[in-house]
Amino acid sequence: ALGDESKAEEALSELEQDIATTRANFQSIVEDAPKALVLAANRLVGGNIFAITSQSYLGELMEELGFELVAPENGKNSAPLSLEALPELNEADHIFVLGYSMGDESAQQPDDPDQLLQQQTAGIEADWQENAIAQSLSATKANQVYFRTYLLWNGLNGPIGTRLVLQEIEQMLMQR
Template sequence: MPVKKTLMIIFTSLKMNRKRQLFLLAIITMLMITACVSRGTQHPVSQPQYVTRQCQIVEQVMGPTQICGQPQKIVALAPNTLEILLALNVQPVGYADYIPLHQGDYDHPSRQIPYLGERITGEIVNVGIANSPSVEALLKIQPDLIIGTENNKSQYEMLSKIAPTLLFPRFKAQDNLQKIAKLLGRSEQAEKILADNQQRLTAAQKAFSPIVKTHPQVLMLVSLGQSISEQLRFPRRDSFCDSLVTSLGFKLVSPQSLVPSNKSIPPPLSIEILPKFNSADAIILLGGNFSNLQPSHHNYFASQMKKLKQQWQENAIAQSLKASQEGRVYFLPVYLCLGLPGPIGTELYLNELQNQLLSPPGK
């Protein structure tokens, strides 16, 4: 039965006069029209949107780990981790170096982070020392991914409570690059980086081949103290410092008994032992004293290398060696090869070796 006719019957039963019935009917009709219009323009209630987050299994030092979604706020623990992210054009939100080269956040990265700072486009948070990062700083950032090295094993449980955490070997740069690139959807970019690196290495091998033929024996040492007579050591066997030099064709002069294994701390050497290695055609001395550094835009370790070179020139035992007398002793910061074993470090290390070893002796 039509609504209007039904209402008329009701009003008639209530014994209202005709005028009052029509007036009341008009009011009710208007109210019904308004309600209908209101319902017609009402915005529908949004339903929960269930977005499927793509998950990946990443092989890392602590075992297979599931990472879901696309990480946006990434913290890099150690320069070799930062190096990979920057090579892939990924900007981190936080960073921890191996050594306290800077206090406070990185508000001017180009002057505060050696070698890599110029590739950072904005301010990032300083989360402390790579091997013992600041929990407070990490909680403040609230990252969705933390990438560290095998040195962070003891903090892994704590770090994983803050954000998904991946730890990688320090010197397996190619494998680390490919895994991180796959996680971030940049595998094609990683393959191009590796191809460019191989091309760069091949060109360097060709450039060094004349020197390798005439002066193949290289003595590589690390000086960790204030002077060359303090904490003189051989580099670790698995380090990028010596592996790149041998890949160029050089042969390292060092007895197996004195070269540390992959996991052990290099034993100290006495400078008096150096004459036993006088067969070396060249010496590469890696400076590792990080006190009293003077940051600069161009070379963070320039003053340190200058001091180390001066000490070598003033030491009678060092000057008695054949390599010294022929002007084939070269000084490089150990940070370059220990901290940056990846694609950026490879280019920088090769450039430094070429600038020094391919120059006339004594220059």
């Protein structure tokens, strides 16, 4: 299949259809609450926090789904943030927090993929629940904060990864 331009065009066409279908499935939710903040973070205090911008693959995908990204524009695919800057982005209706763990390399890594993914978000999710600034945000108060793993959402920038993100977004939004 490598080098077969017709198969590549077919795959891209199918992906575009999947994006359009997903967008249609939760269009009313996005119309009512269109602003989304996508954060990549390992910890809130003493960690790294970045806002994903429209310059990234994931940012473009979110906009294709109808979201208006809330992020400082810096011409790059992400913008570093401090915890104290989060209230400046309080206009977000939804916050997607993409956690990652730099964990202890000597620690036993789980064999179960679900446990591994949960391990990637555990630190940032615990921080979020315990932090007054995070808890003061409108999206938190409206129960519109979603925790997923950075590895899947930003590490697989192709048709397979995009479909995984589409499935997760649809599940999250339809459950609310």
